[in-house]
Amino acid sequence: MKSKNLAKKSILIIDDSPTNLELISELFNDSEFEVCIAPDGEVGIKKAEVERPDLILLDVIMPGIDGFETCKMLKKNPATKDIPVIFMTARSETVDKVKGLTIGAVDYITKPFQQEEVLARLRLHLRLYSLTRTLEEQNLILTEEIEKRAIAEAALRDFARELEKRVEERTAELTRALHDLQAAQLQLVQSEKMSILGQLVASVAHEINNPVNFVSGNISHAQQYINQLIEHLQLYQQYCQEKIPNIEEHARHIDLEYLIKDLPKIISSMKIGIERIRSLSVSLRNFYRADSLQKLAFNIHEGIDSTLLILGHRLKANNERPAIEVILKYGKLPLVKCYPGQLNQVFMNLIANAIDAIEEKDWKSVSIPTIRISTEVIKEDWVAIRIVDNGCGMTPEVKQRLFEPLFTTKPRGKGTGLGLSISRQIVEEKHGGRLTCISEEGEGSEFVIELPINSPSE
Numbered sequence: 150m151k152s153k154n155l156a157k158k159s160i161l162i163i164d165d166s167p168t169n170l171e172l173i174s175e176l177f178n179d180s181e182f183e184v185c186i187a188p189d190g191e192v193g194i195k196k197a198e199v200e201r202p203d204l205i206l207l208d209v210i211m212p213g214i215d216g217f218e219t220c221k222m223l224k225k226n227p228a229t230k231d232i233p234v235i236f237m238t239a240r241s242e243t244v245d246k247v248k249g250l251t252i253g254a255v256d257y258i259t260k261p262f263q264q265e266e267v268l269a270r271l272r273l274h275l276r277l278y279s280l281t282r283t284l285e286e287q288n289l290i291l292t293e294e295i296e297k298r299a300i301a302e303a304a305l306r307d308f309a310r311e312l313e314k315r316v317e318e319r320t321a322e323l324t325r326a327l328h329d330l331q332a333a334q335l336q337l338v339q340s341e342k343m344s345i346l347g348q349l350v351a352s353v354a355h356e357i358n359n360p361v362n363f364v365s366g367n368i369s370h371a372q373q374y375i376n377q378l379i380e381h382l383q384l385y386q387q388y389c390q391e392k393i394p395n396i397e398e399h400a401r402h403i404d405l406e407y408l409i410k411d412l413p414k415i416i417s418s419m420k421i422g423i424e425r426i427r428s429l430s431v432s433l434r435n436f437y438r439a440d441s442l443q444k445l446a447f448n449i450h451e452g453i454d455s456t457l458l459i460l461g462h463r464l465k466a467n468n469e470r471p472a473i474e475v476i477l478k479y480g481k482l483p484l485v486k487c488y489p490g491q492l493n494q495v496f497m498n499l500i501a502n503a504i505d506a507i508e509e510k511d512w513k514s515v516s517i518p519t520i521r522i523s524t525e526v527i528k529e530d531w532v533a534i535r536i537v538d539n540g541c542g543m544t545p546e547v548k549q550r551l552f553e554p555l556f557t558t559k560p561r562g563k564g565t566g567l568g569l570s571i572s573r574q575i576v577e578e579k580h581g582g583r584l585t586c587i588s589e590e591g592e593g594s595e596f597v598i599e600l601p602i603n604s605p606s607e
């Protein structure tokens with residue numbers, strides 16, 4: 150392409166008449182336009198492609214390809230299609246002006262040319278053309294900008310969604326962690342409380358033990374002495390018949406006959422009472438026996454018996470229901486290596502839950518509330534302890550959640566919801582065993598503790 154005078158706009162004139170060409174060229178002398186010419190359509194098209202003029206003036210009637218055809222070809226070619234084309238016609242010629250405009254021309258000028266008018270039109274079209282180009286460019290930039298923005302907005306929306314999802318996940322994680330932490334803290338407090346309570350009870354039981362032994366050891370002697378005294382008194386009555394008014398009066402006063410009959414009974418019931426205190430204090434000591442750091446060989450049955458003794462008051466009949474019948478079916482168990490204090494706590498939780506479930510049920514029916522506890526050896530070196538109640542049973546929802554820390558269906562202040570989660574922790578984590586539950590709503594529940602006889606030391 151020939152280098153153009155940048156300040157000047159270039160115009161290509163395509164006309165077959167040399168006279169015309171000369172005439173028009175003259176019009177542009179001293180104007181801001183630089184002119185190049187072509188004698189026919191074909192040459193014009195080639196020149197337009199090479200020179201890329203700013204505007205083309207095109208004669209309509211030419212030999213060879215006429216102006217319309219030339220215009221069509223210019224508009225088809227991507228290199229020239231945007232160059233504005235103005236047709237030139239003689240005033241005397243009758244041409245289809247509309248046709249020219251529909252195939253892409255922008256205007257007509259008529260011969261003979263009025264210089265000022267032609268220049269004004271050319272300027273106008275060049276200005277229009279340049280404005281159109283600017284507009285198109287800006288449009289392009291805008292479209293690109295809009296596309297970029299749309300992409301950025303979509304990315305932003307994706308990012309926001311992702312962020313929202315992550316925040317949700319993180320919140321859920323944190324809530325879970327907080328819940329677990331609270332549960333762990335409560336379990337810790339509960340275990341600590343149990344251990345302090347255990348120490349306290351064990352030491353009180355120990356303190357009670359001495360005087361109780363003292364009383365129970367002496368009560369047999371007291372019983373023997375009293376019997377001997379009574380015998381002695383009866384001998385007196387038999388052999389000293391002499392009636393002494395003061396003694397007679399005193400015997401009446403104290404109702405000696407009744408006293409002699411009642412005293413041995415009183416002593417017997419005192420003996421029974423003191424025996425009860427003694428076994429309770431032994432049970433308490435067994436139950437809460439301070440756990441050593443190592444596992445001990447433990448008689449499971451002793452643990453269950455102590456637990457039942459401590460819970461004895463809750464088994465009695467009350468206004469709502471008859472007494473709870475406890476049916477024990479102990480198998481022949483070896484000693485089990487375990488932390489006895491912790492296992493007792495498990496028995497206590499399970500039996501207390503069974504009593505609670507029985508309290509929940511309506512006992513106007515004829516059936517009797519029962520808790521069955523059985524033990525057996527399974528799989529050679531494991532034992533199973535079953536605690537079965539015929540209490541209220543569980544709904545499917547409770548069944549699904551009962552081992553969760555803090556899950557309870559009991560009123561505030563009655564249940565903490567920690568009993569079973571602590572029990573499971575003790576059985577499964579501390580002893581490598583299993584704690585499972587089977588339950589039928591309205592029928593009752595069965596809890597099974599399975600323990601290895603020789604669980605490894607921790």
Ligand SMILES: Nc1ncnc2c1ncn2[C@@H]1O[C@H](COP(=O)(O)OP(=O)(O)OP(=O)(O)O)[C@@H](O)[C@H]1O
Binds near residue numbers: 559566594
């Ligand atoms: N034998 C059972 N029969 C019916 N439901 C039971 C039984 N044992 C436990 N549950 C249900 O499981 C829930 C959780 O028991 P868990 O022992 O963990 O807590 P809790 O007894 O409510 O409170 P606590 O911490 O005082 O033991 C109970 O609230 C109860 O709904």
Ligand SMILES: [Mg+2]
Binds near residue numbers: 498501502564568569
């Ligand atoms: Mg409980």
